[in-house]
Amino acid sequence: MKITSHFPAANGKISIAPSILSADLFRLGEEVRSMEMAGADWLHVDIMDGHFVPNLSFGPAVVRSLKGKTTLPLDVHLMVEKPSQFLEPFAQAGADLLTVHLEAQDDLKSTLNRIHQLGLKAGVSIKPDTDPQLLAPVLSETDLVLIMCVYPGFGGQSFLPGSPALIERTRTLINASGRSIWLEVDGGINAQTTPLVTQAGADALVAGNAIFSAADPVSALNQIRQASLHR
16 A cells, blocks of 8 residues: 655755654653644654664554644654665554665665655665765655764764764755755754754754753744744
8 A cells, every 4th residue: 555645845944853752652642742733843753673773662553653643744763774674564654754774784775765655755864974975876766864963872862063064065965966855953953953953954853852851842842943043
């Protein structure tokens, strides 16, 4: 069965995607509804297999529980060694976009093509030490590039100072491709780091700990939104 994604096309607008990795899972439905009402643009779901990164998180059942309960597009980040094994389960569960890692074991171009065959948008993520130039051969199959501003695996890490330069290099590469591709960033994103990444060229921001660990998550999201306007 082919799914029709309702993930938006890149349009230059700054989008904010709260990451439920940092949410209170006992109150997940309530937390998601509050983010939707506060004006979040997407919902980010981190999937970890305990191999590609040293941590475990969610499975398709969590995505399935969210589908239909929120109008926010489900932005699913597969931090897994063999993403090809996970594409159909997460597509059927309700993902709108699947992002896989350039550093994963599967053939990247084939994986991106399969995501599109399933009717979803396709993203590619790179770790902080990966040369963004390696993205060039697959940009024609890519709807979103995700730059990790921390080493993936755990929430709440500090923003790496070399991230803005990595984002700038990636933005230059995307612009040269002539394609409309989202440039998303994840890791250490808060009201203080947001201007650094948006000025470098990011147009989608994943924030987890900065939002859900705040005393007032809605206010924290709004602060990131306001900081994103200062480009």
